[in-house]
Amino acid sequence: MAWNRRDAVRAAAVTLALTGLAGLTGCSDDSSPSSVASKAASAVASIGAQATGAIASATAEAGRKLDDVKNGVDAKDAVRLGTPATDSAGRSTVEVTADNTDGSAKSFAVQVEFKDEGGNLLDTVVVTVSDVPSHKSATATARSNRELSGGVKTTVGTALRY
Incomplete structure (x- = not known):
């Protein structure tokens, strides 16, 4: 740990x-x-x-x-994260925005990594941004599995468009 x-x-x-x-x-x-x-x-x-x-x-x-995502393509460059916050239950959250540049509606599976100020992994979750219309953006909120203490940073581990 x-x-x-x-x-x-x-x-x-x-x-x-x-x-x-x-x-x-x-x-x-x-x-x-x-x-x-x-x-x-x-x-x-x-x-x-x-x-x-x-x-x-x-x-x-x-x-x-x-692994459950079928025919997914790397979409890490099409995803951005907001500023981490803490919800009323004490869990870390961050808004995930996915930009769909494809010609048809797509969904995104985004692995969000919660890290401490030193870059050490504290938690990781996968959030789905579903049915993003062609040439539009949509958001979802990633929420840590447990309470995290200290300064929390977030990064995108993997992002798949499917």
């Missing part, structure tokens, strides 16, 4: 807080400061593994959705 700076600060704060609490409570051998710190580090690692699993699952699902 790629942690951002905020995640690292939180992990350090939890570890220090638990270590400090253990020291103040006059611990037995089972709850020594080093034992508590070790348990806190294990908990943080477990959370990291869960997040890594969530990203892997989202990436696999995005791949399956793109």
Whole structure:
């Protein structure tokens, strides 16, 4: 998992807080400061593994959705993303605009990647912009699978016109 700076600060704060609490409570051998710190580090690692699993699952699902597109052509240059925002449920969103330059109505499958400020992948989704009329544009909204913290940037991973 790629942690951002905020995640690292939180992990350090939890570890220090638990270590400090253990020291103040006059611990037995089972709850020594080093034992508590070790348990806190294990908990943080477990959370990291869960997040890594969530990203892997989202990436696999995005791949399956793109694989379902039949006779798709690369349309990455025909797609643009708006400014990322956070919805009322705390999930990251971004408006996806697809420009159809073809002579007939087409749909677009767009993989949107949500990344942290360092460029590390946080989540990925596929959104469909359906039945875009010939020589017109249409929009859809991509929404992350879960809440994302920190500054979130978005990029187009893959875009297919079909």
